[in-house]
Amino acid sequence: MKKITIIAVVLLLFFSPSFLFSEGAKEKKVENKLEIFSWWTAGGEAEGLEAMFDIYKSKYPDVEIINATVAGGAGANAKAVLATRMQGGNPPDSFQVHAGHELIDTWVVAGKMEPITFIFKDNGWMDVYPKGVIDIISYKGEIYSVPVNIHRSNVLWYNKRIFQESGLTPPKTLDEFFQVAEKLANMGITPLALGDKNTWTSTHLLESVLLATLGPEGYKGLWDGSTPWDGSAVRKALDNFVRMLKYVNTDHAALTWDAATQYVIDGKSAMNIMGDWAEGYFKAKGLTPGKEFGWLPSPGTQGSFMMLSDSFGLPKGAPHRENAIRWLTVCGSREGQDAFNPIKGSIPSRIDGDKSLYDEYLQSAMKDFSKNAIVPSVAHGAAASEGWLTKINDIMTVFVSERNIDKAVEQFSKAARESLGK
Amino acid sequence: MIKSRGDLLRAFFVVLPSIAAVGIFIYGFIGWSLRASFSAWDGIIPDFTFVGFKNYLEVFSNVRFQKDLWNTLYFTFFFLLLSICWGLLLAWLLDRKVKGEALLRNIFLFPMSISFVVTGVVWRWIFNPTVGVNALLKLLGFSGANWGWYTDPTSVLKFHLALIPVILAASWQLTGYTMAMFLAGLRGIPEDLIDHARIDGASELYIFRRIILPLLKPITLSAMIVLGHFSLKIFDLIYTMTGKGPAFATDVPAIFMFETTFRGNHYAEGAVISIVMLLLVAVVIVPYLYSTFRKEIKR
Structure with a gap:
């Protein structure tokens, strides 16, 4: 008898955690919550997110918002956490994801997302979002995410003092860039700052050079197979890229992007090609746009707007679906975007943002956004799947130090075949 | 002591949860x-x-993986060599009943209490080619101090020079640990054994080579095993310090695994x-x- 009691107790102890958990799961559904998953943990991003939360709270005061953030630049760590949660059948109500192929190839094709075209139609958003943006967030005719902001990838930032003192003009084309860079190098100033400890920054530089060399249509064709990776145009682009590397700081492999931007602030380097989140960094260091630092589309990409966007989607099985739909409505509204973007340092993904809320740089970006050819950035998940991007980053890691164009062309072509062939 | 079958059964049920946990997890x-x-399985859906x-x-x-294997091999070899030799030396010196031994012991052991992530970030700046040791050496007048350290992709016999700073950082962190192990081992060697040898006229070096070293063999082996499996699995230190490095100079299988699985799906x-x-x-x-x-x- 005694034995049986002991066995029973042991078995009960062993299985009790599962009873507890199943109980908890049932309870959770009833609670009025909204869990938002993002990698916005610091600075303007976190404050911008809070500003959108405030709008949500003023509209739906009963809902308790859970701000589930995972730190790490460009969502490197957050993506791993998210994948685990989604595979475990425990999705957040809505999560941040780069609009474009990162969303589509990873989550939509896998059947993990709900189409949200109805939110766009119900709110009359089809006319206020540019067609280029709708194309990037759509798959087989359905829209899958609400982009809350637009960042521009192809921006050249420069130190105004250096250009004034040297009497040089900031370069508009690749040819001008090489001329200016040569002169700066002779003066003992590092022409271009790069910080590629994390490889994405060299991929970031490459996409600007690809766009400049191939033009917007040719560049877009790389991602659907209509532009060959082993053609002479890509070869020319890689050649330009290698020539550019001659003008970067020697310690680039030790730096992150922000340290490279700091080189421009300190006057150690004259220029930096980085997305427009760099503007937030300049401003955080007390610099005024247009006064100490200036900007242009990266050399040779005038008339093109290479975009990336943070967006929120609706995962299938979101525990609080109604609250999530309300959240997406706030994300896409003019009010929500005008609250988030001036703080985050990006522009609204709608064309009717209130220009007076934005600073000089962002106003110029809004102007370009409404007029330029919109192309997706590859380094930030808009143009290609994450699997393809990982391969491109691996190729870049070697290419930046070996600078072997033939080998790179061969590897890029192989990666494209594998990724498009699927 | 297990007395009866009943006891055996009860004992079995007591360890059953941990057997199950180990078995499953x-x-x-x-x-x-x-x-x-x-x-x-390529993508989110299994x-x-x-x-x-x-x-x-x-x-x-994959060229990257081949480099990873070489890096692991060299990293493990030099990391073990450094940690064990330094640890042994420190332990031997501390064992000479120096003043303030307890304090010194704690100082040497202290790096172990720091997380690998912290070590990685600190040593990244120490070996930064512009502001780190290079700058210090230049300050002292060595104008030729322009090494690239972990930004240098050159390799000799497949050994990437960029690994040197990483090896130094890792051994800095774990030398204290081997020192503590060796110190315990040294304390376990009977005094009179050494005294006898001294009376017989053996030199200190001879005593070290012929008596101390052989008696420390099991400790050395344990240290090698513990450090060896650390270094084969190392991730956090390298990830925060250098990442995969230029042309994968400091890449290791754990980082490749993380990026392949969780970035590339x-x-x-x-x-x-x-x-x-x-x-x-x-x-x-x-x-x-x-x-x-x-x-x-x-x-």
Whole structure:
């Protein structure tokens, strides 16, 4: 008898955690919550997110918002956490994801997302979002995410003092860039700052050079197979890229992007090609746009707007679906975007943002956004799947130090075949 | 002491939860990874179609993985060599009844209490080519101090020079640990054994080589095993310090596994890398476990 009691107790102890958990799961559904998953943990991003939360709270005061953030630049760590949660059948109500192929190839094709075209139609958003943006967030005719902001990838930032003192003009084309860079190098100033400890920054530089060399249509064709990776145009682009590397700081492999931007602030380097989140960094260091630092589309990409966007989607099985739909409505509204973007340092993904809320740089970006050819950035998940991007980053890691164009062309072509062939 | 079958049964049920936990969370998941490594799982959705050794071929033919294996080999070798030699030296010196021994012992042991992540960030700046040791040396008048350290992609016999700063940082962190182990070992050597040798006219060096070293052999082996499996699995230190490095100069299988699986969503290939890592660690651990097990049986 005694034995049986002991066995029973042991078995009960062993299985009790599962009873507890199943109980908890049932309870959770009833609670009025909204869990938002993002990698916005610091600075303007976190404050911008809070500003959108405030709008949500003023509209739906009963809902308790859970701000589930995972730190790490460009969502490197957050993506791993998210994948685990989604595979475990425990999705957040809505999560941040780069609009474009990162969303589509990873989550939509896998059947993990709900189409949200109805939110766009119900709110009359089809006319206020540019067609280029709708194309990037759509798959087989359905829209899958609400982009809350637009960042521009192809921006050249420069130190105004250096250009004034040297009497040089900031370069508009690749040819001008090489001329200016040569002169700066002779003066003992590092022409271009790069910080590629994390490889994405060299991929970031490459996409600007690809766009400049191939033009917007040719560049877009790389991602659907209509532009060959082993053609002479890509070869020319890689050649330009290698020539550019001659003008970067020697310690680039030790730096992150922000340290490279700091080189421009300190006057150690004259220029930096980085997305427009760099503007937030300049401003955080007390610099005024247009006064100490200036900007242009990266050399040779005038008339093109290479975009990336943070967006929120609706995962299938979101525990609080109604609250999530309300959240997406706030994300896409003019009010929500005008609250988030001036703080985050990006522009609204709608064309009717209130220009007076934005600073000089962002106003110029809004102007370009409404007029330029919109192309997706590859380094930030808009143009290609994450699997393809990982391969491109691996190729870049070697290419930046070996600078072997033939080998790179061969590897890029192989990666494209594998990724498009699927 | 187990007395009866009833006792045996009760004892069995007491350990049952941990057996189950180990069975599921260790061996179960090893089996799961093994299965994934032979599958066609590429993307977020699991796909367990059997594809044989295709993923293994893919991973082993990847230049990055080949570099990773060389890096692991060299890293492990130099890391063990440095930590053990320095640890032994420190322990030997401390064992000479120096003043303030307790304080010194704690100072040497202290780095171990720091997380690898912190060590990584600190040493990244120490070896930064513009502001780190290079700047210090230049300040002291060595104008030729322009080494690239971990930003330098050159390699000699497949050994990437960029690994040197990483090896230094790792050994800095774990030398204290080997020192503590050796110190314990030295304290266990009977005084009179050494005194006798001294009376017989043996020099200090002779005593060290012929008496101390042989008696420390089991400790050295344990230290090698512990440090060895650390270094084969190392991730956080390198990830925060240098990342994969220029042309994968400081890349290791753990980083490749993380990026392949969680960035690229190539789950099957990620599983292959982790299985290979497991085998590498097994090569080190299993003979050790086997020999310990045999000793226990003999007793």
